[in-house]
Amino acid sequence: MYLFESLNQLIQTYLPEDQIKRLRQAYLVARDAHEGQTRSSGEPYITHPVAVACILAEMKLDYETLMAALLHDVIEDTPATYQDMEQLFGKSVAELVEGVSKLDKLKFRDKKEAQAENFRKMIMAMVQDIRVILIKLADRTHNMRTLGSLRPDKRRRIARETLEIYSPLAHRLGIHHIKTELEELGFEALYPNRYRVIKEVVKAARGNRKEMIQKILSEIEGRLQEAGIPCRVSGREKHLYSIYCKMVLKEQRFHSIMDIYAFRVIVHDSDTCYRVLGQMHSLYKPRPGRVKDYIAIPKANGYQSLHTSMIGPHGVPVEVQIRTEDMDQMAEMGVAAHWAYKEHGETITTAQIRAQRWMQSLLELQQSAGSSFEFIESVKSDLFPDEIYVFTPEGRIVELPAGATPVDFAYAVHTDIGHACVGARVDRQPYPLSQPLSSGQTVEIITAPGARPNAAWLNFVVSSKARAKIRQLLKNLKRDDSVSLGRRLLNHALGGSRKLAEIPQENIQRELDRMKLATLDDLLAEIGLGNAMSVVVAKNLQQGEAVVPTVAQSNHGHLPIKGADGVLITFAKCCRPIPGDPIIAHVSPG
Numbered sequence: 287m288y289l290f291e292s293l294n295q296l297i298q299t300y301l302p303e304d305q306i307k308r309l310r311q312a313y314l315v316a317r318d319a320h321e322g323q324t325r326s327s328g329e330p331y332i333t334h335p336v337a338v339a340c341i342l343a344e345m346k347l348d349y350e351t352l353m354a355a356l357l358h359d360v361i362e363d364t365p366a367t368y369q370d371m372e373q374l375f376g377k378s379v380a381e382l383v384e385g386v387s388k389l390d391k392l393k394f395r396d397k398k399e400a401q402a403e404n405f406r407k408m409i410m411a412m413v414q415d416i417r418v419i420l421i422k423l424a425d426r427t428h429n430m431r432t433l434g435s436l437r438p439d440k441r442r443r444i445a446r447e448t449l450e451i452y453s454p455l456a457h458r459l460g461i462h463h464i465k466t467e468l469e470e471l472g473f474e475a476l477y478p479n480r481y482r483v484i485k486e487v488v489k490a491a492r493g494n495r496k497e498m499i500q501k502i503l504s505e506i507e508g509r510l511q512e513a514g515i516p517c518r519v520s521g522r523e524k525h526l527y528s529i530y531c532k533m534v535l536k537e538q539r540f541h542s543i544m545d546i547y548a549f550r551v552i553v554h555d556s557d558t559c560y561r562v563l564g565q566m567h568s569l570y571k572p573r574p575g576r577v578k579d580y581i582a583i584p585k586a587n588g589y590q591s592l593h594t595s596m597i598g599p600h601g602v603p604v605e606v607q608i609r610t611e612d613m614d615q616m617a618e619m620g621v622a623a624h625w626a627y628k629e630h631g632e633t634i635t636t637a638q639i640r641a642q643r644w645m646q647s648l649l650e651l652q653q654s655a656g657s658s659f660e661f662i663e664s665v666k667s668d669l670f671p672d673e674i675y676v677f678t679p680e681g682r683i684v685e686l687p688a689g690a691t692p693v694d695f696a697y698a699v700h701t702d703i704g705h706a707c708v709g710a711r712v713d714r715q716p717y718p719l720s721q722p723l724s725s726g727q728t729v730e731i732i733t734a735p736g737a738r739p740n741a742a743w744l745n746f747v748v749s750s751k752a753r754a755k756i757r758q759l760l761k762n763l764k765r766d767d768s769v770s771l772g773r774r775l776l777n778h779a780l781g782g783s784r785k786l787a788e789i790p791q792e793n794i795q796r797e798l799d800r801m802k803l804a805t806l807d808d809l810l811a812e813i814g815l816g817n818a819m820s821v822v823v824a825k826n827l828q829q830g831e832a833v834v835p836t837v838a839q840s841n842h843g844h845l846p847i848k849g850a851d852g853v854l855i856t857f858a859k860c861c862r863p864i865p866g867d868p869i870i871a872h873v874s875p876g
Contacts, residue, residue, distance in 0.1 A: 289317075289336050296343035297352065305349035309339075312353040312375060319357075319364040327435035334428060335359060341424040345461075345622045351417045354382035358421055362387045385418035386425070416621055419455060423464050426452045430471040445475035460587035460620020469527040477530075484526050484540075491544045492523075502547055502598055506606070509569045515553065515561060522548040522607070547598060548605045552614050556581055559592050559608045566606055570596035573603075581613075583675050586685055589617055674725040684729075689722045689748045696731045697752035704755060706733035720746040738763065765811055772810030772820070779824035793827050800826070 290313045297306055316335050323331035339355040353375055360366045361383055371380035430448055433441050449472040456465035474481040499521050507519050524543065532538045551562050559581060566572075576595035584590045591609040598604035609617065616623050673685050676695060684698050692712070697704035709732035710717045723729065739756045747753055777786055794806055801818065803809050812818040863869050 289313075289332060293336055293340050293343055293352075296340060297349075300346050301349055308375070309349055309352055309356070312356045312379075315366075315374065316356045316360055319360045319366055323363065325432070325435070327432060331359075331363075334432075337428045337431075338421065338424045341427055342420060345420075345619060347417070347420065347622065350376075350379050350382065351421060353379050354386065354417070355421050355424060357383050358386040358425060382415060382417055382421065385415060386421050416459075419459065420461075420622060423452060423456050423461065423468075427464060427467060427471075430468060430475070433471070433475050441475050445472040448472040449476065456620075458587055459622075460589055460616065461622055462618050462620065466525055466527075470525060473527040473530060480530060481526060484530055487540060488524075488526065488529065488544070491541075495544070495547070498599070498602065499547060502602075502604060503549065505569060505599070506549060506551070506566070509565050510551070510562065513561070513565050515558060515565070517558075517562065518552040520550050520552075522550050522605075524548070546603045546605055548607075550607045550609070550614075552609060552611055555610055556613075559610065562608045563592050563594060566594055566596065566608075570598050570604055572596050581609075583683060586673055587620060589620075591617065674723060676723050676725065677728045679728060679730050686723065687748050691722055691746055691748070692717060692719050692729055692731065693743050693747050694749040694752045695723065695729045697747075697755055698749065699731070701755050703731055703733060704752060705739055705759060706735065706737045707731050707739075708734045708737050719743070768811040768814030769807050770814070772812065772814030775813050775820040776810065776823060779820035780828070781824075789827050793829070797823060797826050 290310060294306070297309065317332045320331040325331055325334060335356045335358060338358065339352045342351055342355050357371060361368060361371065368380050368384050371383050426448060429444065433444065448468050453465050453468040453472060456468060503519060503521060510517050529543050532543050533540060553559055553562060573595045578593040581590050581592055590613045591607045594606050596604045596606070674688055674690060676684050676686060678684060678699065684695060686694055686698060692710035693704065693707060696707040710719055711730040711732065712723065712727050739759055741760055743756055744753060747756065773786065780786065798804070798809060801809065801812070803812065809823070813820050813823060
């Protein structure tokens, strides 16, 4: 039981004794199930689930989540089953364990397909119960902490997956401390030399900055004390991975990044946040256009704060974040803060509401996406959004990813408006559909009945919802057109005396079975797309009956045309050729 002690110390602070007893039982089951198993490092395997449970206990998550964390590899790696888990610990814990379990039992064509499908399953499990992703994030955090025992190529693969998927997921759910740790560990594993160099220069720069940091800190505290505002002021350290990203993506020099002095002011209520902002702007000169009010309009992950950028002593840039204690807790914990508040009788948090909205949009994406690869790409683009905020003509705020166009806006308001969109007015002026929007604009969409999305829209829309809905409708339209064309071709191939509606159902079913298709529409679509020849299908449908003539016929008599087998022909009305006259034809789709 010595391994359980580290977890026990954490849960004693917030869980009742009966729940701790249940957790102890889950630990014993997990320990016995993993008996004899070791990790790559040689440690007993049980150390991993205990460490995962400890990470979640630090976030004060409920006992069911902690039990599932202790048992999360039991179904996957041992003979124990879902039914065993349900019988011992209840349905909720069993479903969490199953949701976290990986896809080792399924067969895929290649590793990439397996990873994409695994990701899709994880996201869908998360939609059912968000605690699944919290366990998965804690699982990945501990795996990243213990990467050292793996082969270099495996280390790099896991680190890249962490930076591309898991860290953005933590960010999207507002769990800042997990996001930051995953980024730092992933950066160190993927680019060890770059990590080491940046770490060394940051260490040197911090030593040189101490005096200036202390001076600005004292000035801020002094000004707020004079104004009678109780608060807590601290300096903010920039993380190595965020410094690296700014250097690579924004092509900024290291010293220009480190020259910015960042501080955080924590106060009691949101009204005081605005008072502090006024005091800051009277202390230092604000930079125009650099004040952001995330209290009035929170970020997509529920984050709230006031941000301001100013010119400090000796012209140095000073950035200040102003927030309440609750906002600070939400900024660090995101959706996980919900459980920390539960025992105090608080209602659902902003981060949780926004996470639920996002997960509902993921459910729509899952239904629209054609493949796991398409789904994972859509979700990736949705994980780390820089947002803009625009308004409907009625004044409703609509959040969109940076670079969004009026078409993205139309789909964000309603799918039908997106499909029927033919133009836009922004701030009452005509506006190109392909031009990106800016925060604060009022957008009005012009629609027309019978309008359809344009495939060219896929070149400029940036939101995953717009992209998925456009693709889905275009696929449906293509299928409808193919079915319609296939029906006309098949009726033509059957000859003037017979129509598809007159073919016995058993003949149609026999042909569907032969071609391994489910419905008649599938068969007609195959003909319309050119994957099946209408004359061959017509012959098969009329087995035992008169053979279909292999020449195209008009309604006014026979006119043999070489090479016209199975092709639908319409004669021009401008001329009347007779047999023997040279003729030409124009081929057109549909």
